Amino acid sequence: MSIVTDSTDRRLLDEFQRGFPLVPRPFAELAARLGGSPAEILDRLGRLTAAGAVARIGATFRPNRVGSSTLAAMAVPPADLPRVAALVGAFDEVNHNYEREHRLNLWFVVTAEDAGRVRAVLAEIGAATGLSVLDLPMERGYHLDLGFPLWR
16 A cells, blocks of 8 residues: 555645745645645644655755755665664754765765754764764755656
């Protein structure tokens, strides 16, 4: 059985990658747009999050406009990748992590209140995993739209 069960799930995942309502009651707004109640929308998001279809709900800011951030990479033994990725993803400061086909096979973004905390998180990740963490700070910014249509 698919974790995405109907057209409302698909619309919720597809339409709100961008344009999440910035209003006092965003889930009521989502419910009005999608049909249903705020409680139903929260239940759907809870189910989709528990199933791994949603990693987080939150704002994304341009790098280093609010706080400090960096891209980081690690060379993780392939058999250990699921465990290390879960450890890395458990840090509140890690926005997302993903596997790449490269010697440096786990990449992630760390965002924190200042550069000192970013460095501390990288050190904590290194200590928790026993692996080296490569800090790849941004030298020049590019706009990448990370949203994409899931269904057509």
